[in-house]
Amino acid sequence: MKVCQKCGTKNVIANNFCESCAFPLNATATTPTPSQIPQYFEGPVQQELIIKPGKKRRIGCLVFIILIPLVAMIVGLVANNNSKNQDPNASPTPTTSASAAETKANIGEQDKIVWEFFNKVKDAHNNLMEAMESYAEGNATKLDFYNYCKDVEAFQASINVATFKDTPDIAPEYIRSIKDMALKSQLTAKKLMQYLDSGKTSDLSEAQVEIKLVNASINIIAQNRVKVLSDAGYTVDEIKVLAEAE
Secondary structure, three states: OEEOOOOOOEEOOOOOEOOOOOOEOOOOOOOOOOOOOOOOOOOOOOOOOOOOOOOOOOOOOOOOOOOOOHHHHHHHHHHHHHHHHOOOOOOOOHHHHHHHHHHHHHHHHHHHHHHHHHHHHHHHHHHHHHHHHHHHOOOOOHHHHHHHHHHHHHHHHHHHOOOOOOOOOOOHHHHHHHHHHHHHHHHHHHHHHHHHHHOOHHHHHHHHHHHHHHHHHHHHHHHHHHHHHHHOOOOHHHHHHHHHHO
16 A cells, blocks of 8 residues: 555555556655546546656746736726626616526536636646656656656647536637637647657747747636626626635
């Protein structure tokens, strides 16, 4: 029996990875953490990148860890959206108020599902960037990094074709923007594998383009989320609370 150094799970099955969190059972160094699959989606789980010593490699300044600019964008986006939708002559009735409250609650629950998918896509891409940095610094072998890219490519491809269950009231463009981000991350992993195979700077440049596109997609996703929540009746402060909690 092996005890995972990360989560403490006692593993009864003889393998190299924790049954619970997939952390390497013999690892002592800090390594990228694999993304876990949302309960609403079944797909391939990324394995941990095994860190090994090696020579330092220069592959360019490609590491752009994703930050979520949602909180910074909230006030302007929500205020603008509310000003467009607000009817100064409208007076709510008990019936419409009850219906609006129900809609708001439903959208809130469905947004949790969608945002969980987003976090998995984001985490997988960030892990890929960390793995790339480890390889560039000589802390991972070429084969390890290649296999990690392959796992991330498969994971993001699965997200891109997944059905987001129990989200009937979520705007399609919101879901599509998250899938587009997964596709761009998938292409990033693919281009990095091509670079590892060829050693061509052109393949490396194409990977860099995809990385920039992944980061650019964050603004689109944030805007779509703000619109969905604002249209459902969420206030600026309520959306800020959601954003800051994540």
